[in-house]
Amino acid sequence: MRLENKKIEEELVEKKIEKRNGEFCVIHCHGADAGKVIKCYPGTKDGYKKALKMHYAIMANKYKEAPPNDLLFLIKYSILNGLDNEAIRYLEELGERKERGETDISIHFKSANSIIYQHWKRIKQKLNNKTLAILILEPYKYEKLKDTLTYLKSVKSGYHSTAKPAYRGELPSLFEDIKHLKWNERPILIDIKADGLRLSLNKIGNECTAFVDPQDLKKKSPNVSNRLETIIKEFNDIVPNNTIVDAELYVAVNGIAQHRTVINSILNTNIEASKFQNYIFAFVFDMLYYNGKDLRNASLEERLHYLSKIKNSEHIRMETVSESQSPGFQGYILDNINEDNLERVLNLIFNNKHGIHKNLQEGIMIKTLNHNYETPQNKGWMKAKQLYEIDVVAYDKSLVKGQTSVWNYDLGINVDKNYYDKLPSKIKIELDGYYFIKYGRSDNTKLNLKPSPTSILRVASEEINKYENIDYKDAPWYRGYINVAMQEVSEKSRSDSLNVFDKLATFQPRRLSVAELARLKHLQKYKSVIDLANNIEDYSDLKLILLGSKLKLERSKWKIPYKPEKLSDNQLHDDWKLLVIIQSKLKEDEKIRIDEESDEYFTEEKLINLGTQLLKEIANRKLINKVEFTVLRNNSESCNKLWNLIKQNLTDEEVEILIK
Numbered sequence: 001m002r003l004e005n006k007k008i009e010e011e012l013v014e015k016k017i018e019k020r021n022g023e024f025c026v027i028h029c030h031g032a033d034a035g036k037v038i039k040c041y042p043g044t045k046d047g048y049k050k051a052l053k054m055h056y057a058i059m060a061n062k063y064k065e066a067p068p069n070d071l072l073f074l075i076k077y078s079i080l081n082g083l084d085n086e087a088i089r090y091l092e093e094l095g096e097r098k099e100r101g102e103t104d105i106s107i108h109f110k111s112a113n114s115i116i117y118q119h120w121k122r123i124k125q126k127l128n129n130k131t132l133a134i135l136i137l138e139p140y141k142y143e144k145l146k147d148t149l150t151y152l153k154s155v156k157s158g159y160h161s162t163a164k165p166a167y168r169g170e171l172p173s174l175f176e177d178i179k180h181l182k183w184n185e186r187p188i189l190i191d192i193k194a195d196g197l198r199l200s201l202n203k204i205g206n207e208c209t210a211f212v213d214p215q216d217l218k219k220k221s222p223n224v225s226n227r228l229e230t231i232i233k234e235f236n237d238i239v240p241n242n243t244i245v246d247a248e249l250y251v252a253v254n255g256i257a258q259h260r261t262v263i264n265s266i267l268n269t270n271i272e273a274s275k276f277q278n279y280i281f282a283f284v285f286d287m288l289y290y291n292g293k294d295l296r297n298a299s300l301e302e303r304l305h306y307l308s309k310i311k312n313s314e315h316i317r318m319e320t321v322s323e324s325q326s327p328g329f330q331g332y333i334l335d336n337i338n339e340d341n342l343e344r345v346l347n348l349i350f351n352n353k354h355g356i357h358k359n360l361q362e363g364i365m366i367k368t369l370n371h372n373y374e375t376p377q378n379k380g381w382m383k384a385k386q387l388y389e390i391d392v393v394a395y396d397k398s399l400v401k402g403q404t405s406v407w408n409y410d411l412g413i414n415v416d417k418n419y420y421d422k423l424p425s426k427i428k429i430e431l432d433g434y435y436f437i438k439y440g441r442s443d444n445t446k447l448n449l450k451p452s453p454t455s456i457l458r459v460a461s462e463e464i465n466k467y468e469n470i471d472y473k474d475a476p477w478y479r480g481y482i483n484v485a486m487q488e489v490s491e492k493s494r495s496d497s498l499n500v501f502d503k504l505a506t507f508q509p510r511r512l513s514v515a516e517l518a519r520l521k522h523l524q525k526y527k528s529v530i531d532l533a534n535n536i537e538d539y540s541d542l543k544l545i546l547l548g549s550k551l552k553l554e555r556s557k558w559k560i561p562y563k564p565e566k567l568s569d570n571q572l573h574d575d576w577k578l579l580v581i582i583q584s585k586l587k588e589d590e591k592i593r594i595d596e597e598s599d600e601y602f603t604e605e606k607l608i609n610l611g612t613q614l615l616k617e618i619a620n621r622k623l624i625n626k627v628e629f630t631v632l633r634n635n636s637e638s639c640n641k642l643w644n645l646i647k648q649n650l651t652d653e654e655v656e657i658l659i660k
Contacts, residue, residue, distance in 0.1 A: 017051045019043065024051040026058070052077065063090055068103045079119045087123050157202040159211040159222050160288055161246040163373050165365065165381035171346070174384055175339050178366060181382070184337050187369045189300065190345050191319060191331030192354060193383055194283045195260050195362035195509055196250030197267075201235050201282065201316075203243045208236045212249065217267060224267050230277040234313035245307075246286035246373075247316075250360065251279050253517070257360040259465075259509040266514055275518040277315075283330075283356065284310070285319040288373060296373040300380065303373065317356055328355040333369065350386060359509045362386075362462075387460035388504045390480070391489055391496045392439050394449060394457040395431055406444050409457060411483060412436030414495045422475035427467075437477045445485035454493040459483040466505035478505060564617040572618055579611050584638035604645070611642060612649040619654040 018025050018037075024047050025040040039054055041047035056077045059070050066074065071094050078087040097103045169177035178184050198213045210232060214222040225232055228249075239245070251258040251266065258279075266276050287295055290306040310318050321331035325344040332345045352358045363385030371380025396410040412429065413436060420428055420435035429436050434453035442459060449455060461480035469475045478501040564572060647655050 017048075017055060024048050026051050026054045060086070063093060068094070068097070068105050071097075072105065079123055082119075084123060084126065088126055091123070091127060155204070155244070155289065155294075157204050157207065157209040157211070158200065159213060160200045160202070160244055161198045161213070162375045163246070163286075163378040163381070164376060165383040166377040166379045167382035169366065169382050169384040171384050171386055174346075174366075175337075175342055177382070177384075178337060178342075183366065183368055183382075187301075187333060187335045188337060189304075189321060189331050189333050189365075189367045189369055190342070190349075191285060191321065191365050191367070192283070192349060192356070192361045193363040193365045193385070194248035194250060194285075194360050195257060196248035196283065196360075197260060197263055199247040199249040199282055200288075201231070201245050201247055201284070203236060203239050203241060205241060206236075208232045210235075210249075212267070216264065220268065227267050227273045227276075228280060229273060230315050231280060231282055234316050235282075238311055238313050238316065240291040242289060242292035243287075244289040245284045245310075246288060247282045247284040249280070249282055250357075251276075251512070251517070252281055252357040252360075253279055253510075253512065255358055257357040257509050259511040260362075262509075262512050262514070262517065266517070269514045271514055271518050276514070279517060280315060281357065282316045283319065283360065284316060285330075286373065298372060299370050300367055300372075301369040320355075327353040330354050330356055359507070385462050386507075387462060387484065388464050388507070389458060389460050389486065390464065390500065390504065391456050391458050391492060392480075392483075393434075393436060393453065393495050394442075394451045394455045395429070395434075395436065395453055397451045400444050403444075405446055405448070407442075407446070407448060408444060409442040409451065409485065411439040411442060411457065411459065411480065412495065413439050413478060413498065413501060415498065419475055419498075422469065422472040423477055424469075427477050427479075439478065440480045440483055442483045442485045447485045447488070449488045456489040456492040456495065458486040458489050460486055463508050464501055464504040465508055465511065466502065467511075476502075478502075564614045567617075569621070572614060572621075575614055576611075576618075579607055579614070580639050580642055583607060583642040607642065608645050608649070611646040615646055615650060615658060616654060619650070619657045622657045622660075 016027050018027055020037070020040065022043040023040040024043060026038045028034050028036045028038060038058070039051075041050045041054075056074065059066055059074050063071060063074055071090055075087055075090045075094065078084075078090060094103070094105065098105065167177075167181065175184075178188070197216050200211045202209045202211070209223060209225045210228045211222045212224055216222075217224070231249075249263055250260065251262040263280065266273075266280065284307065286300075287303045287307045287310075289295060290309070293306075295303050295306060304319075304321060307318055308320075312318055317330075319330045320328075321333055322329040323333045323335075325332060325341055325348065327348055329348075332348070334341055334345070346364065348354065349361055349364055352361075354361065363383060366382040366384065368380040371378070374380060393412040393414060394409040395412050397407045398410075400406040400408060415423075415428075415435050415437055417435055420430065423437065427438050429438055431453045436453075442457070447457075449457065459480065461483045463481035465479050465481065467477050467479065469477065478498075564575070567575070647658075650658070
């Protein structure tokens with residue numbers, strides 16, 4: 001604890017330490033003995049420190065009864081001497097008194113000496129938000145704040161994502177469904193309904209946890225934190241303490257979202273979690289608590305405002321919304337909804353123009369902006385899923401239990417005898433010489449038709465899933481999920497062809513097995529081409545790099561005329577590394593798309609053209625001793641192949657310079 005000589009007299013008055021006969025004397029501050037000497041110390045700096053310590057010890061024993069100024073002394077002394085736990089105890093006491101209206105003292109250590117302020121910056125991180133707000137605000141400001149904020153007091157880590165849509169709409173009649181609720185008269189949000197598992201991410205204090213819906217993980221604990229190590233780490237880095245968000249948990253590979261059953265399998269499998277971390281993602285669409293503030297009673301508009309404060313991480317994506325119907329957003333705000341702007345938004349979402357993993361959307365949500373986070377049924381939310389109409393055979397039916405006119409139909413897809421013989425027995429059926437794939441059962445319906453091997457029922461399926469046949473690759477089978485009976489199709493006697501089912505199945509996320517996923521080699525993502533090149537230490541490691549089919553590169557760099565003469569030496573080195581990487585991929589593919597949105601490709605011809613320009617520039621710089629560079633640093637197959645292709649376009653002098 002440093003002391004300036006000029007401050008000693010001021011300290012003596014504040015701390016009731018008197019200087020008598022050249023000594024520092026600690027005196028009683030209160031009660032009948034007030035003013036009497038307790039103990040004296042030499043009149044030196046060391047003596048003064050001892051007197052302060054004695055005074056602190058006396059005050060600390062009775063801090064609950066100490067006057068506010070004495071409490072401030074205890075706070076400052078403990079902060080300066082590294083007694084963090086004691087400092088927090090005294091600060092909380094002062095905060096409680098201030099909340100009760102017993103004092104109007106506010107903490108303003110910015111005006112104190114810099115040593116106290118540096119310590120204070122550390123201490124305040126350990127205080128809860130309520131105490132900190134009370135201490136640093138003037139009384140009238142705190143009273144105003146207290147009326148608008150609810151602090152996170154008793155909420156614990158757990159599953160908090162309990163709001164579900166109260167209404168269900170149908171895409172063909174969605175505008176009419178919205179008008180029926182009179183939501184066309186108010187601002188609404190239309191956003192992605194992601195195909196994943198509902199997830200609550202919690203950061204209470206300094207501890208982060210992840211919980212899924214207990215109904216989705218009935219045989220295990222819904223606390224899946226130990227399976228989501230990367231998500232937990234990133235969430236801890238990007239959100240303040242006492243924050244809880246509502247999200248969807250899913251798996252994506254090479255930019256394409258997988259079916260929700262894949263993430264469920266990852267949470268249940270005994271395969272070590274580390275093998276899956278690169279493929280697990282969270283899509284955050286709502287904010288329940290932010291920095292201790294309870295937002296559940298706030299409007300969706302306000303919750304989205306707080307959500308926008310959080311930055312994305314590599315595996316956690318915050319929903320972004322737009323008031324214009326332009327690509328790249330996961331949600332769209334419509335002040336005056338009509339059939340035209342609704343159709344534009346639906347096209348953006350269902351055509352994967354949402355700027356997030358392809359096929360993540362299983363449908364959409366429609367939400368009113370002025371509604372709170374209502375549970376369990378949120379009357380400000382409506383869901384609508386895309387349905388796929390298909391004609392199938394209704395070969396049998398049964399009454400729904402307890403009903404007299406509500407039916408379920410057993411549904412089938414026509415196949416020939418040869419195809420039928422290749423299918424597993426449990427997914428096929430033969431009736432009166434007709435052969436079928438079992439497509440599934442219809443939802444409850446009052447539609448009453450006579451089932452037979454030639455009775456055709458049109459159904460709308462939420463999903464049409466394709467399953468590979470291990471024994472016969474040319475004989476997959478298909479099943480529908482949630483099959484809504486639409487109408488009888490009396491003019492037909494056979495189901496739609498397998499080609500129709502196969503095409504519709506491509507719109508569904510893939511069902512990748514966890515064993516297959518665990519075997520994949522992960523492509524590390526880099527922020528830029530230079531970042532990618534800098535992370536390659538040796539060309540011989542290229543064989544370990546899986547680029548994937550849709551390598552993202554800097555569009556501006558490769559689409560404009562390549563001008564290596566304007567690049568730095570390091571950039572030239574990095575570009576050569578990158579061209580070698582692309583060459584290694586061309587061993588498997590004939591071409592690589594420059595990016596996901598363009599129709600331009602890297603071909604061998606393009607690589608040779610770019611590489612020739614690049615190496616000619618390097619040779620020119622080596623000639624005038626401006627750069628050190630050797631093309632063949634090792635025996636990498638890809639490096640040698642690219643070099644052999646390019647050197648035919650170089651002069652003998654350039655070749656000699658480059659291989660030195």
